[in-house]
Structure formats: structure tokens, C-alpha cells
Amino acid sequence: MATVTETAAPERGTRTAADHFRAAARVLVGGVSGSARVNPALDHPLLAAGGDGARLIATDGRRYLDFHTGYGATILGHNHPAVRAAIEQALDMGVVLGPETVYQQRLAARLVELIPCAEQVRFANSGSEATMAAVRLARAHTGRAKLLKFEGHFHGLHEHVLYSTHPPARPPAPGQLLPPTIDSGGIPEAFADLVVVVPWNDLAAVERAFAEHGDDLAAVIMEPINYNAGCLVADSDYLRAVRRITAAHGTVLIFDEVLSGFRTGVSCGQGYYGVTPDVALLGKAVANGVPLAVIAGRRAIMETLSPLGSAAHSGTYSGHLFGVLAALATLDELTAPDFYDGPTGIVAHADRFYGGLYDIFARHGIPCRVQGLGPRFGLYFGLDPDRPVNVYQDIVGHDSALLKRFVRACFAEGVYFHTYDVVVGHHGFSAAHGSAGLDEALERIDAACGGL
Ligand SMILES: Cc1ncc(COP(=O)(O)O)c(C=O)c1O
Known part of the structure; x- marks a missing residue:
């Protein structure tokens, strides 16, 4: 279990993430240390204090199931x-x-x-x-x-x-x-x-x-x-x-x-x-x-x-x-046995999770093609859920405004997805999510979709 140290959360209780972002913009170009840190679906970047397995921890103490996973870097989860x-x-x-x-x-x-x-x-x-x-x-x-x-x-x-x-x-x-x-x-x-x-x-x-x-x-x-x-x-x-x-x-x-x-x-x-x-x-x-x-x-x-x-x-x-x-x-x-394969492997989790997302979008009448392989996936809002996409021009007309509404609704439910403005972007999960984390995410995403 990770601990979030005092130094990791210097602004706790003193500034909101939005305040921090405004202050940061005075000294950091665009308020961020790399342009991709901006999440255009939110009005400020998530201000993280730490990460713990499948979750990001914000400076206000809120915990988010993380489907960004450090731009795809943390395949084992945070703070392994x-x-x-x-x-x-x-x-x-x-x-x-x-x-x-x-x-x-x-x-x-x-x-x-x-x-x-x-x-x-x-x-x-x-x-x-x-x-x-x-x-x-x-x-x-x-x-x-x-x-x-x-x-x-x-x-x-x-x-x-x-x-x-x-x-x-x-x-x-x-x-x-x-x-x-x-x-x-x-x-x-x-x-x-x-x-x-x-x-x-x-x-x-x-x-x-x-x-x-x-x-x-x-x-x-x-x-x-x-x-x-x-x-x-x-x-x-x-x-x-x-x-x-x-x-x-x-x-x-x-x-x-x-x-x-x-x-x-x-x-x-x-x-x-x-x-x-x-x-x-x-x-x-x-x-x-x-x-x-x-x-x-x-x-x-x-x-x-x-x-x-x-x-x-x-x-x-x-x-x-x-x-x-x-x-x-x-x-x-x-390379540990069953990391990828078998009923507890990351590939089986992936297939179940994508099936769960498909069902949620269908139930709420939200047009979204879910396409993933292993623990990374694309969400193509506005596209036919049953029609595979194969090339960039198949996805260029995706509904970026609906993607951002989805990301905001998920954020309110404690689930973090990153976006890159018009670029469709990519999402993923880590081994630390496990079946329990992914089931919890599906419940939260279901609730988020109810309010869309
Ligand atoms: C396929 C691919 N190549 C290269 C890069 C650049 O990697 P880095 O951000 O570590 O410079 C990325 C980053 O997202 C990538 O996805």
C-alpha cells in the first residue's frame, strides 16, 4: 500500500487544483510541464499527490481509478x-x-x-x-x-x-x-x-x-x-x-x-x-x-x-x-506465469472489461465503438459500436465533444480518463486493476453514463 507523503501534497487544504493551475501558469508554460499534461475535458489538469496501484490520488484526497496509467507506462500499476x-x-x-x-x-x-x-x-x-x-x-x-x-x-x-x-x-x-x-x-x-x-x-x-x-x-x-x-x-x-x-x-x-x-x-x-x-x-x-x-x-x-x-x-x-x-x-x-494468459491474466480481464463497456454504452444508447487489444483500448464516440475501425480516416470523425462529456462524468464518479482534445487518444489499465478494480470501474462508468 502506497503512502502519500506530506511533500507529495504540498497544496493540500490550501488551494484547489484550479487555483494551483492558475498559479502554475505564471511560471510554467501553459501551467504544465508538458503539453500533453493538459486534459481538455477538465478545466485544469488533475493535481496528483500520488498513485497507489490502480488509483491516482489527488491533492484533495480523492482517489480515481486510473485509465491513463502514466501515458501507458505503468503496466504493473503505480508505486509497485x-x-x-x-x-x-x-x-x-x-x-x-x-x-x-x-x-x-x-x-x-x-x-x-x-x-x-x-x-x-x-x-x-x-x-x-x-x-x-x-x-x-x-x-x-x-x-x-x-x-x-x-x-x-x-x-x-x-x-x-x-x-x-x-x-x-x-x-x-x-x-x-x-x-x-x-x-x-x-x-x-x-x-x-x-x-x-x-x-x-x-x-x-x-x-x-x-x-x-x-x-x-x-x-x-x-x-x-x-x-x-x-x-x-x-x-x-x-x-x-x-x-x-x-x-x-x-x-x-x-x-x-x-x-x-x-x-x-x-x-x-x-x-x-x-x-x-x-x-x-x-x-x-x-x-x-x-x-x-x-x-x-x-x-x-x-x-x-x-x-x-x-x-x-x-x-x-x-x-x-x-x-x-x-x-x-x-x-x-x-514473465511470471499467467501475467497475460489464463483466467486471471491481463488479456482475459481486457476482454471482459471491453464487453462490459460495450453493454453499458448499449444500455444507455450512447454511440461508442470500443476497440482494444490487451490492456489498451480506444473509445470512439459517435461511431457505430459494431463496426470495426482499421485506419485513421475511419476514426477522424469521432465525436470529441461527447468523449469529453463522458470523461467529465467519469471524473465525477472517481474514474480518470485522459483526453487530447480532437485527437482520439488512448486508454488502458494495469495489472493492479485486477478483476475487482475493473468491475468497480464498470459500475462507476455505468453511473456516469446515466447522467450523460
Ligand atoms: C509509439 C510511441 N513512440 C514514441 C513515443 C514517444 O515516447 P516518449 O514520450 O517517451 O518520448 C510515444 C509516446 O507516447 C509513443 O506512443
Whole structure:
């Protein structure tokens, strides 16, 4: 059981979350430490004092069943004792030592054992840093410059990948390349010239991209399970075909598993589909939210990284003990028997929970498609509950206003969902929710829907 310390709740009894947000805006840009902290469904961010298993604890003492789970990082739940012990071990050793310890090798060996594409591993600290390194690695390895990515897939916030993550509705264009939309000010057009965008689950478009740009394509990068658009799952035949085409062209196939990693099993999305990329990126759940990212891949490609190859990669915090020891502890939990499978596994919980949500929405006459795989899911308000969604354009017309009303109603009932304004976003639960937590959540969500 977590304890919420006095220092974790400095404002208790003195300021409301809304007051705090107004005060914060004087010194923090937009009142937050990252733009995604804003929850546009609320008039202020949740002001947390701590987390305890499946719950977030606000500074006013209210507890919320958490379906945000630290942007998908806390797969074991908040303040997990094994992860806490790992951090304490790192503290006992010293915060930043500089040299290698035995633990980086130990974690690398564990990942090589678990992740199908992993023959060698390099550590980074965030998903964005990992995708940035992987793009450079692919470019250095192939001597080519262009990158193919998919509409609606998100790979972090840097110049190489921040395109077409949430573009507007467009007329259907099967088999076509899409003009990249640049998702941030400050990115020069010249960077976008190096990016080819195609719709997800559209093999003809990938074939066309290779017909037009194949000799220049250093890498194809994808979320094998497109959780950043809720939960858009690939067709396995399509992924196998992309694997074949990239291999034939000598293009590096990168699975960005920062969000899909460890959702369907310890072999991640690649094990789920039975399609092995050249390089995979892990983050978030790999260390249950302690900052760590992993670049893992085939030896022949990974050796392009310095000091063996020409692609520079290092950092003060690469392989930081907090993340490395926390990942070792997390992997022990994830590889325990029945973590995923069996009647008490996270996959069985997921199926029951999504069925429960479907029934609640049906009972209250709320149009919402629930689509999930493992413990992460999308809620597509305004869409036909019985019609699967497969590509970003299927969901672009979702009812974002109804989503926000739902999130506010759930908040009042003690259930926290995060939203990202017009972006559909993604939700998830942790192992700590268990069947009791998920049943309680369904009851609370049912009550929230009654008032919508
Ligand atoms: C698939 C994917 N890649 C990369 C990132 C960036 O990770 P980070 O926020 O750790 O930089 C994210 C973050 O949400 C992600 O979902």
C-alpha cells in the first residue's frame, strides 16, 4: 500500500487544483510541464499527490481509478513494490555512476531472450530519443535518407517523425501516397521532404511508395498496434507483406513498440503478429514508467551505432541505473506465469472489461465503438459500436465533444480518463486493476453514463 507523503501534497487544504493551475501558469508554460499534461475535458489538469496501484490520488484526497496509467507506462500499476525496491537499490549504488555496471548487460541479455528481433540492444531514456536514434541508425546503415511512416501513427516529438499523426479528414485515397502534414511549428519543410506517408493497412499504398521511392527509403517505421489512434490493429498478411517488401529493398523495418510493447505478451507486437522487424523500440512499460527506452535489433544493423559504426549515439543518462534496475524488476513481473494468459491474466480481464463497456454504452444508447487489444483500448464516440475501425480516416470523425462529456462524468464518479482534445487518444489499465478494480470501474462508468 502506497503512502502519500506530506511533500507529495504540498497544496493540500490550501488551494484547489484550479487555483494551483492558475498559479502554475505564471511560471510554467501553459501551467504544465508538458503539453500533453493538459486534459481538455477538465478545466485544469488533475493535481496528483500520488498513485497507489490502480488509483491516482489527488491533492484533495480523492482517489480515481486510473485509465491513463502514466501515458501507458505503468503496466504493473503505480508505486509497485518491486519497482520501488529497484529504485532504492539504484539509490544505494549512487545516482549517476558513469561507467557500466553488471546490470546493463543483464538487462540486455534478458531483452535478447524475450524480444524476437533483439540480437543487440542500446539504451536511451525516452521514446522520442529512441525513435530519433533508430532513424539515424537506419540512415547510416543504408546510406539513404527517406522514411516511410503511416497516417495516424505517432513516434515522438522530433523533426524526423512528427508528421500526419492527427491529420484532418480527407477523401478516400486507396493505394495513394499522402502529403505529409507537419504537426509542429518550427519544423522546416526540408525535413518533410524526407518523409513519405501512406494510410495504414493499405498494401497497395506501400507498394506504390516503394515503386516511387524504394531506392531512397532508409526505413519504414510503424506502430505495429496503432494505439496512438486508440487501437487500430494490423492485418497479419499485410505486415508480412511489408516485411517482404522492406527486406527485398534493403530498407530497415522499425517497429516502434514504445506503446505496444508488453501489451499482448512479453514478445510484444512482433511476437503477437509473428512478424520480426529489423529494429524495435521499447519505452514506457518496459520499466513500469521509470525513464528508460530500448533500441533493439539485428546485430548487423545495430553495429552501425557508435563506437562500432558511424551513427553517433550516447548520453549522460544512457543506461541509467534507475531505468535499468526498474526494467529488470518489471520484466520479472511480466514473465511470471499467467501475467497475460489464463483466467486471471491481463488479456482475459481486457476482454471482459471491453464487453462490459460495450453493454453499458448499449444500455444507455450512447454511440461508442470500443476497440482494444490487451490492456489498451480506444473509445470512439459517435461511431457505430459494431463496426470495426482499421485506419485513421475511419476514426477522424469521432465525436470529441461527447468523449469529453463522458470523461467529465467519469471524473465525477472517481474514474480518470485522459483526453487530447480532437485527437482520439488512448486508454488502458494495469495489472493492479485486477478483476475487482475493473468491475468497480464498470459500475462507476455505468453511473456516469446515466447522467450523460
Ligand atoms: C509509439 C510511441 N513512440 C514514441 C513515443 C514517444 O515516447 P516518449 O514520450 O517517451 O518520448 C510515444 C509516446 O507516447 C509513443 O506512443
